[in-house]
Each structure stands twice: as structure tokens, then as C-alpha cells.
Amino acid sequence: xxxxxxxxxxxxxxxxxxxxxxxxxxxxxxxxxxxxxxxxxxxxxxxxxxxxxxxxxxxxxxxxxxxxxxxxxxxxxxxxxxxxxxxxxxxxxxxxxxxxxxxxxxxxxxxxxxxxxxxxxxxxxxxxxxxxxxxxxxxxxxxxxxxxxxxxxxxxxxxxxxxxxxxxxxxxxxxxxxxxxxxxxxxxxxxxxxxxxxxxxxxxxxxxxxxxxxxxxxxxxxxxxxxxxxxxxxxxxxxxxxxxxxxxxxxxxxxxxxxxxxxxxxxxxxxxxxxxxxxxxxxxxxxxxxxxxxxxxxxxxxxxxxxxxxxxxxxxxxxxxxxxxxxx
Amino acid sequence: xxxxxxxxxxxxxxxxxxxxxxxxxxxxxxxxxxxxxxxxxxxxxxxxxxxxxxxxxxxxxxxxxxxxxxxxxxxxxxxxxxxxxxxxxxxxxxxxxxxxxxxxxxxxxxxxxxxxxxxxxxxxxxxxxxxxxxxxxxxxxxxxxxxxxxxxxxxxxxxxxxxxxxxxxxxxxxxxxxxxxxxxxxxxxxxxxxxxxxxxxxxxxxxxxxxxxxxxxxxxxxxxxxxxxxxxxxxxxxxxxxxxxxxxxxxxxxxxxxxxxxxxxxxxxxxxxxxxxxxxxxxxxxxxxxxxxxxxxxxxxxxxxxxxxxxxxxxxxxxxxxxxxxxxxxxxxxxxxxxxxxxxxxxxxxxxxxxxxxxxxxxxxxxxxxxxxxxxxxxxxxxxxxxxxxxxxxxxxxxxxxxxxxxxxxxxxxxxxxxxxxxxxxxxxxxxxxxxxxxxxxxxxxxxxxxxxxxxxxxxxxx
Numbered sequence: 001x002x003x004x005x006x007x008x009x010x011x012x013x014x015x016x017x018x019x020x021x022x023x024x025x026x027x028x029x030x031x032x033x034x035x036x037x038x039x040x041x042x043x044x045x046x047x048x049x050x051x052x053x054x055x056x057x058x059x060x061x062x063x064x065x066x067x068x069x070x071x072x073x074x075x076x077x078x079x080x081x082x083x084x085x086x087x088x089x090x091x092x093x094x095x096x097x098x099x100x101x102x103x104x105x106x107x108x109x110x111x112x113x114x115x116x117x118x119x120x121x122x123x124x125x126x127x128x129x130x131x132x133x134x135x136x137x138x139x140x141x142x143x144x145x146x147x148x149x150x151x152x153x154x155x156x157x158x159x160x161x162x163x164x165x166x167x168x169x170x171x172x173x174x175x176x177x178x179x180x181x182x183x184x185x186x187x188x189x190x191x192x193x194x195x196x197x198x199x200x201x202x203x204x205x206x207x208x209x210x211x212x213x214x215x216x217x218x219x220x221x222x223x224x225x226x227x228x229x230x231x232x233x234x235x236x237x238x239x240x241x242x243x244x245x246x247x248x249x250x251x252x253x254x255x256x257x258x259x260x261x262x263x264x265x266x267x268x269x270x271x272x273x274x275x276x277x278x279x280x281x282x283x284x285x286x287x288x289x290x291x292x293x294x295x296x297x298x299x300x301x302x303x304x305x306x307x308x309x310x311x312x313x314x315x316x317x318x319x320x321x322x323x324x325x326x327x328x
Numbered sequence: 329x330x331x332x333x334x335x336x337x338x339x340x341x342x343x344x345x346x347x348x349x350x351x352x353x354x355x356x357x358x359x360x361x362x363x364x365x366x367x368x369x370x371x372x373x374x375x376x377x378x379x380x381x382x383x384x385x386x387x388x389x390x391x392x393x394x395x396x397x398x399x400x401x402x403x404x405x406x407x408x409x410x411x412x413x414x415x416x417x418x419x420x421x422x423x424x425x426x427x428x429x430x431x432x433x434x435x436x437x438x439x440x441x442x443x444x445x446x447x448x449x450x451x452x453x454x455x456x457x458x459x460x461x462x463x464x465x466x467x468x469x470x471x472x473x474x475x476x477x478x479x480x481x482x483x484x485x486x487x488x489x490x491x492x493x494x495x496x497x498x499x500x501x502x503x504x505x506x507x508x509x510x511x512x513x514x515x516x517x518x519x520x521x522x523x524x525x526x527x528x529x530x531x532x533x534x535x536x537x538x539x540x541x542x543x544x545x546x547x548x549x550x551x552x553x554x555x556x557x558x559x560x561x562x563x564x565x566x567x568x569x570x571x572x573x574x575x576x577x578x579x580x581x582x583x584x585x586x587x588x589x590x591x592x593x594x595x596x597x598x599x600x601x602x603x604x605x606x607x608x609x610x611x612x613x614x615x616x617x618x619x620x621x622x623x624x625x626x627x628x629x630x631x632x633x634x635x636x637x638x639x640x641x642x643x644x645x646x647x648x649x650x651x652x653x654x655x656x657x658x659x660x661x662x663x664x665x666x667x668x669x670x671x672x673x674x675x676x677x678x679x680x681x682x683x684x685x686x687x688x689x690x691x692x693x694x695x696x697x698x699x700x701x702x703x704x705x706x707x708x709x710x711x712x713x714x715x716x717x718x719x720x721x722x723x724x725x726x727x728x729x730x731x732x733x734x735x736x737x738x739x740x741x742x743x744x745x746x747x748x749x750x751x752x753x754x755x756x757x758x759x760x761x762x763x764x765x766x767x768x769x770x771x772x773x774x775x776x777x778x779x780x781x782x783x784x785x786x787x788x789x790x791x
Contacts, residue, residue, distance in 0.1 A: 056381065068583075088512045091448075
């Protein structure tokens with residue numbers, strides 16, 4: 001076969017357009033936009049947020065579809081083609097330096113997002129996301145509105161739950177530090193309130209807990225656990241001051257189970273997220289021991305009843321006495 | 329009319345010089361991006377230097393600015409040379425030059441301030457899209473007329489690739505960029521991802537690959553002073569490239585809810601890409617068989633051959649990572665970033681640089697200022713890019729495996745830190761390589777020893 005100019009030009013164009021017809025022509029003719037059950041249209045402000053999302057390159061680090069094999073946030077809802085109706089463009093993303101955002105709506109309250117956009121390290125101390133403070137309050141509010149709409153009707157459901165719990169949380173905080181703790185404890189299911197921390201608070205365990213604290217908690221609750229981290233001024237109600245818990249131990253001895261439950265499930269409506277997707281059992285218990293020992297000066301680790309000790313546990317003795325019973 | 333735009337081969341030279349400049353610009357943006365992935369508070373809260381804006385500047389400047397521009401410059405020289413004629417119109421080529429570089433310059437100028445269409449590889453705003461299309465049309469007219477006015481009857485394989493690259497881009501670019509929607513450059517809904525990745529993959533596949541393959545087919549036989557191994561093989565490779573490549577963009581959204589038949593087509597054709605790629609690589613390797621010393625001894629040819637090696641690595645990796653089961657681990661993470669770097673800098677960039685160093689003495693009439701500096705550039709890029717590839721591939725495997733083991737994206741970040749730091753350190757080598765290159769090019773054009781007419785003719789006739 002000899003390559004002539006006519007063959008080159010006509011042939012190259014023919015093969016190209018034939019192939020292109022298959023790969024974009026046929027889909028353009030056959031793919032239909034049918035809204036999924038979760039889809040809803042975006043409001044004007046959410047649209048404005050979507051433009052900001054596109055213009056500022058959020059899609060280079062965040063994807064907008066959950067795969068069947070994913071475990072992270074949104075894993076309960078695998079992406080469907082009808083989730084993207086009318087979005088122009090619906091940038092699915094090719095990279096997850098940050099988490100997928102297709103179900104981000106309602107995962108956090110708006111004030112958490114404000115703190116997070118101003119400086120992502122306020123809410124996630126090891127985050128690699130840039131600060132978007134320069135966008136200003138108006139655009140941050142628009143971006144927040146868009147992010148809160150991700151997930152459509154499912155996001156709306158989560159948002160309504162955030163709003164429902166925000167009111168009592170704010171009321172409890174306004175009633176004073178002690179009333180606040182009493183309300184928080186009252187929302188923890190009964191069995192957890194009298195559950196001692198089953199993990200020994202060994203030096204190694206406390207070091208692990210400290211690492212978790214620094215990677216997740218420190219910029220809200222502060223380096224000394226007083227709730228005055230840099231994120232605090234954005235959050236309403238503000239983060240809990242752990243030191244006040246010392247006078248609220250259940251039966252003057254239990255606190256481990258309350259810590260565990262609240263770290264695991266978060267306090268919806270406030271800036272406190274749930275961590276059960278991020279941290280497994282031992283990490284949460286280690287963190288609970290770290291909080292207790294560091295900020296309360298006491299831990300209920302391995303109080304009775306404790307059942308059969310795990311095989312690896314050595315002869316650790318809890319030297320922490322409940323408040324009022326310290327050895328003189 | 330200004331004199332220089334009439335001067336033969338001046339547009340080719342301009343394209344090559346612009347490519348070298350864009351390489352430095354792109355590498356600087358890459359460097360800052362890499363630092364931001366280690367330390368996000370470095371240059372914090374500067375609107376025009378925020379990761380989401382600097383990353384597309386890096387990517388587009390490297391793709392269109394460095395590799396694309398430089399390879400077009402090479403082609404504007406070798407195409408008329410292979411047809412034993414002059415470029416039909418030097419001013420028309422300069423028009424193409426200005427329009428093309430206007431588009432590339434719109435990257436840093438627009439993206440920095442949030443003026444972008446935001447779709448990966450299709451970020452340029454509509455006016456810049458138009459400018460790029462006009463540039464492509466200028467080049468097509470010029471090339472077609474050059475072919476018409478040729479003195480050599482036979483069309484060599486480099487001519488096919490160079491010509492076809494623009495014919496395909498003229499269809500590809502407006503389609504993938506959805507240019508009939510000027511405001512967003514996108515289709516509404518999920519189907520947009522098909523248009524997006526249609527161009528997203530055809531940009532490397534049907535623009536950069538033919539440009540680079542054409543340049544390699546030009547340089548290697550000249551450097552080895554042997555005839556091309558097989559014209560039949562080059563024919564098969566050429567037609568298979570366009571028949572298969574066009575189909576495979578879907579593998580970028582393989583795990584999204586696009587239709588299953590599209591996934592199947594994109595996976596099958598991705599795997600089949602092994603054939604045309606192997607043909608090109610084998611054809612060039614067979615051509616160079618027995619002449620390895622000549623290739624290695626000539627820093628320019630060494631760069632081109634290095635590019636061929638990166639090509640085969642890239643294109644073994646590509647089909648593998650299009651396999652659905654494997655892609656669960658390799659997708660969404662730094663594995664892909666590593667793959668993209670060996671494709672664009674390794675394959676496209678090496679061949680662009682090698683072909684440029686090969687051609688510069690002929691179009692400028694000056695000897696390369698320092699062959700040692702070309703070798704140094706090769707060394708810096710090879711060390712930097714090899715390290716880059718290994719580090720990012722390892723980081724990607726860690727991410728992909730950890731995610732599938734139930735760890736969240738946030739939890740895996742500390743594990744990535746040493747890899748991101750190494751990557752930034754290796755980036756210094758690539759940035760330095762780009763600086764060494766532009767210094768050498770500047771010194772060649774200003775102070776390189778002028779070649780005598782006889783030497784120049786011998787260089788031109790070398791094939």
C-alpha cells in the first residue's frame with residue numbers, strides 16, 4: 001500500500017470520524033437524562049457554588065462518584081447516572097487527594113464548613129487542602145450551599161437532621177457549662193454511660209491516643225483540651241472544654257463509654273463529626289483514655305466488671321483515683 | 329511586513345524556543361504544586377497560587393506549551409525537509425505560532441484568576457479554544473499546501489503522523505471541549521464525562537503521540553544512518569493508532585455509571601493498543617539495531633530513544649490499568665499521576681527535546697553550545713522522572729490498597745507524606761533540567777559556533 005496525499009487525508013479523517021461516531025455520537029443519541037430518586041434541582045445559590053467549585057479546581061482533588069468498592073463517606077450510595085441531570089459540567093474527577101464529595105451534603109453543619117474553608121487544618125489538622133479564606137464570606141457561603149446540596153434529597157435529609165439537633169445543642173450551651181454536659185450525657189444511650197474503658201491506659205496506649213488527638217481533634221478542642229482551638233471561633237456551639245467533665249463523671253467514676261459513643265457517632269448539629277468511618281475500636285478507646293488522663297486527670301480504664309482479660313494485656317494497674325479519693 | 333517572518337524555518341525555530349520557555353514555566357508551577365502537597369500552608373491564601381488553580385496551569389502549560397509547541401516546531405522543519413521543499417508559507421506558520429501561544433499563555437493568565445472551564449485537559453476558556461482551533465487550521469492549510477508543492481514523490485511516515493495530528497485535533501478538540509456551549513464548554517449531565525475524556529485521552533493519543541512518533545521516525549534513522557526497518561510496519565501502526573485510540577477515553581470513567589457497552593469498548597481497545605505501540609517501538613528499535621553506540625553517543629538521539637523507552641513503559645501500564653479489577657486499586661490516586669508523567673514528560677517531552685536538539689543546528693545554522701549540557705539535561709530528567717515514577721506508583725498502590733482495606737482518604741495522608749516529600753525533591757531535578765535546557769538553547773542561538781554552508785548541507789542530507 002502506498003500512502004498518497006489523498007489516502008492520508010481522506011483516510012485519516014474517515015477512520016477518525018467513524019471511531020468518534022461510535023464513542024461519542026452513539027452515546028449522545030442514546031443516553032437519556034432521567035433523574036434518579038435522590039436528584040433535585042439546584043437553587044440559585046447552589047448553582048453559584050457549583051460555578052465556584054468548577055472555577056477553583058476543586059475537582060482536581062475531589063471526585064463526585066462513589067464506586068461499588070468504596071468504603072469512605074458516601075459509600076452507602078453508589079453513584080447512578082441520574083444523579084448528574086442538568087449539571088454543566090458534572091466533573092466526576094480523576095483524583096482523590098481529598099475524599100469523594102458526592103454525598104457530602106449534610107455530613108457537617110454550615111459553621112463547620114466555614115471553619116473548614118477558612119483553613120482546612122482547623123477541622124482536619126493534617127489536611128492537604130489549601131485555605132480558601134481569600135474567597136471571602138459570600139463565596140464561601142455559596143460554596144457551602146453547593147457542598148451541602150451534594151447528594152440531592154439524601155443530603156436534604158441529612159441537613160434537616162443537622163438543623164434539628166443544632167437548636168437543642170445551642171440551647172444547652174447557652175444554659176451554662178454544667179447544664180451543657182448534663183444534656184450531652186443525657187443523649188448518650190444508657191448502657192454506654194456506665195461502661196468503663198476496657199483498654200488499659202498504658203504509656204503506649206496514651207501515646208497512640210495522643211497521635212489520634214493531634215491528627216483529628218486538636219484544632220477544635222485545643223492543645224490543653226479547653227475547647228479553644230483555632231476553629232472554635234467559627235463554631236456555634238463551640239467545642240467542648242474537656243476539663244469540665246471531671247465534675248460530671250457518672251456515679252463519680254464512669255466516662256470511657258460516653259467518650260467512645262460521642263467520638264464514634266459525633267454530635268450531629270454541632271461541629272463534632274462522627275469518626276466511626278475514620279477510627280476503629282482500639283483507636284477510639286485509646287483516644288478516650290488519652291482525653292481522660294490528660295484533661296480530667298482520671299480514667300476509668302479497666303474498672304470492674306471486666307470479664308476475661310485479653311491475652312496480651314499485662315499487669316497494668318490503674319493508679320488514677322476518682323475525684324475526691326486521690327491518695328494524699 | 330517584518331523581515332523575520334519571511335525567513336525560511338523561522339517559525340519552526342520560534343515554536344521550538346517557545347516550547348523550551350513553556351517547559352520552564354510549567355516546571356515552576358509543577359514545583360509549587362508539589363510543595364503544596366507536602367506543605368499546604370506554604371504560600372498560603374494567595375488566590376493566584378492556590379492548588380486548584382496552579383495545577384491546571386502546570387498540566388496545560390506542559391501539554392500544549394512545552395511538549396506540543398516544541399514538537400510542532402520540529403515538524404515544521406522535518407515535514408518540508410522530508411518533502412524536499414520549503415514550508416508553503418512562513419507568515420502563515422507565524423500566524424499559527426501566535427494563535428497557538430496565545431492559547432497557552434491564556435492558561436497562567438486566566439486560570440490564576442479562576443477563568444477556566446474546569447474540565448481536566450479542556451480548561452482553556454472558549455476564546456482560547458477558538459484561538460487554538462484557528463492555529464490548527466492555519467497549520468493544516470500550510471501543511472496541505474506544502475504537500476501539494478512537494479518535490480519528493482513519496483510521503484515518509486513522519487509526514488503522515490505530522491499531517492494527521494492536526495487533522496484529528498481539528499475534530500477532536502472542538503468535540504471534546506464542547507465548543508458549541510461557549511459558556512461552560514460542557515454537556516449537561518453524565519454524558520459530559522464521555523466528551524471530556526474523549527479529548528482527555530485523544531490529547532495524548534491523537535495529538536502528542538503522532539507528533540512525537542513522527543519526530544522519532546525522523547530522528548532515529550538519521551542518527552543511526554540506517555534506513556527505516558519496515559515501511560509496512562509503520563503503515564499498520566499508523567492506521568491502528570487512529571482506529572483504536574479514539575475509542576479508549578471511557579477507561580477514565582470506567583467505574584462511574586456510564587453505559588456498560590462503552591466500558592467494554594474502551595477496555596478492549598485499550599488492551600489492543602499494545603499492538604500499534606509495540607509496532608512503533610519495535611520498528612524504531614529494529615532500525616537502530618547494531619547502531620546503539622551511535623544513538624547513545626549522540627545526546628539528542630539518546631533523548632529520543634529514551635522517549636521510546638518511556639513510551640513502551642507507559643503503554644504497557646496503560647492497558648493494564650484499564651482492566652477493571654486492577655483499576656479498582658490504581659484509579660483515583662498517585663499511580664495515575666505517575667503514569668501521566670511518564671507519558672507526557674517521558675514519552676512526549678524526551679522526544680520533543682531530543683528532536684529539538686537534533687534540529688536546532690540545522691535551522692539556526694549554529695552548533696549546539698554544549699553537548700555536555702544536553703547530556704546533563706538527559707541525566708537530570710532521567711533521574712528526576714524515574715524517581716518520580718517509582719515514588720508516585722508506590723504512593724498510589726498504598727492509597728488504593730488502603731482505601732480498599734477500609735481506610736478513609738484522610739487516614740492515609742500520613743502514609744503519603746514521605747512520598748510527597750520525595751516527589752517534590754525529585755521535581756527539583758526536573759525543574760533544573762528545564763533550566764539547563766533553556767540556558768543551552770539561549771547560548772546556542774547567541775553564541776553557538778556558526779556552521780559553514782557545507783556542514784549544514786551535510787547535516788540536512790544526513791538521512
